[in-house]
Amino acid sequence: MNGYLNGQFLPLAEAKVSVLDRGFVFGDGVYELVPVYSNKPFRLDEHLHRLQGSLAGIRLDDPHMLPGWRELVLRLIGMQDFADQSVYIQVTRGVAPRDHAFPKGVPPTVFMFAQPLVTSSPEQKAAGVCAVSAVDNRWLRCNIKAISLLANILLRQQAVDVDCAETVMLRDGFLTEGAASNIFVVKDGVLRAPPPSSLMLTGITYDVVLELAAAHGIPHEVRAISEAEVRNADELWMTSSTKEIMAIVKLDGAPVGAGMPGPLARKMDALYQTFKQQVMRA
């Protein structure tokens, strides 16, 4: 029972949706990805609030209230035989004859599944990853976690094509985010992040990193970051629920800072791991 579809828990292989689902035909839906450690969802309410924001952003009525979502996610987690999970939640505008206009009276399709969570190994974190840069050519509502990810997929593939892990995106000369992560810059011991806006998705990990910086007296600034600042950074990080805090050590073939994970990346990763442990013990 690693899946859930429209009111029913079932093996993923048995979950079927119509080819006329608007998620399939139009990419008309939103999603969330919740990391689960030792059977405990990390920042579940924050993920669910973001899901509700995404639903409101596409004018799709929320099919559940917060307690309903919580119960569904916890039940799904409880059905797995692996403790560290990645829970995917997707809501689409349902099944209807193909027409761009919203269908009337059609229930949304709610789909969830859990799979083993694959985070970066200590070796990968010690080595860091390479990234490429690209112009952010997505739409102007990137704060909605939409399932229509074609632009993100094409952008991420630019990195994969040259054996790199992420594409760092710049819009009008300023940093937005990664194809599937947020990007942080470190210069002279100061951690910098672009401010939340409709041009990026505010990551749950992004929020945790800034909270940890505040709690541990790490100088930090949330403000627009220019391309020059990205290219002259001492450290560059990508953050996400699955990558956690990952140092980017090469950008477009040029070393970032000393060309290896910097001291602040190592410190933040340690703080993040400790914080996770505390949350799980709580």
Ligand code: PDD
């Ligand atoms: N993506 N920005 C984008 C465009 C993302 O797709 C993601 C995460 C993030 C980081 O968000 P968070 O810290 O809440 O994971 C930022 C997930 C992991 C995905 O699509 O698989």
